Amino acid sequence: MIKIPDSTTIEHLNEGKRQAKNKDARLTLMMAAEHxxxxxxxxxxxxxxxxERAEMPLSQIHYHFGSKQGLLLALYEYLNASLLDRQKAMxxxxxxxxxxxxxACDYLDEDVASGYVRVLQELTAxxxxxxxxxxxxxxNSQGWIDLLTDVARRWAANQTNISPFTPEGLANLVGSLFLGVESRLLSQDSQKETILRSLRDVGSLIKTFEDANK
Structure with missing residues (x-):
């Protein structure tokens, strides 16, 4: 015998469909804003x-985000969370x-080429x-600093001495370094190759410390 869903079950199913539809609409609008x-x-x-880019009525932006500002805030949090998850996994x-x-340098190259970095810098501006x-x-930036601080602490624990630096200081230095590199790359700096090579040279310096502590 076929069981006919009661009104409560039907309402739950309909609510699930509405939530999925709203999620899809929000994502479509955020991706359009990113573009x-x-x-x-x-x-x-x-x-x-x-x-227009999303091929949706203008009213949908106001419905899902309230305003242009709300849309940008949602986009920033969405993009930042995905990048932070990737870096945490690494x-x-x-x-x-x-x-x-x-x-991390490879990721930077990919993110600049894909336009990801420009979007985040535009939102920062x-x-x-x-x-x-x-x-x-x-x-959201504090989330990055917290992650880098944890990494720096683990690294410092295996070093004889990192003075005059502290894990917190190194985290802020590295975070600022990458932000500065991103800005210079977006400005079509004529020293692009030198900048990227120097950034990778930091990895070689870290390798020197690792080899010395084996």
């Missing part, structure tokens, strides 16, 4: 342009720190004049 930032920059970004691997550094976006950037 617009990547190709046109923040200065040319508008909710209308994003809606640093939790059994690879030596020198190889992890080189892999938006925070210079938008306190809410700036607050989100500070909060």
């Amino acid at each position: 617009c930032l990547q190709h046109d920059g923040y200065a040319a970004l508008s909710t209308r342009r994003v809606a 640093f939790e691997s059994d690879l030596p720190l020198s190889e992890q550094w080189n892999l 938006a925070g210079w004049s938008d306190p809410a976006i700036a607050a989100a950037i500070r909060l």
Whole structure:
């Protein structure tokens, strides 16, 4: 005998479908915003342009995010979380720190080529004049510093002495280093190859420390 679902079961099924549909719509709009930032920059970004790119009514942006600011905040958190998860997985691997550094450089190359870095930098720049976006950037940036601090602590534990540095200081230095490199690469710096080579040379320096402590 076929069991007919009761009204509660049907409502749960319908609610699940609504949630899935809303999630898909949010993701579509965020990806459209990412495309617009990547190709046109923040200065040319508008909710209308994003809606057109997503092939969705403009009202959907206001429904799901409330405003352009809400859309950008959601996009920043989405992109930042995916990158942070990737880096956590890398640093939790059994690879030596020198190889992890080189892999981080590979990721940087990929993210610059894909336009990922430009989108994040555009969102960061938006925070210079938008306190809410700036607050989100500070909060999410701390997640990176916390991760790098943990990595630095593990590395320092195997070294004889890292003075005058501290794990916290090294984490902030490395984080600032990569942000600075990203900015110079996006500005089409004529010293691009030298910058990237020097960044990878840090991995060689770490390898020297590793070999000395074997």
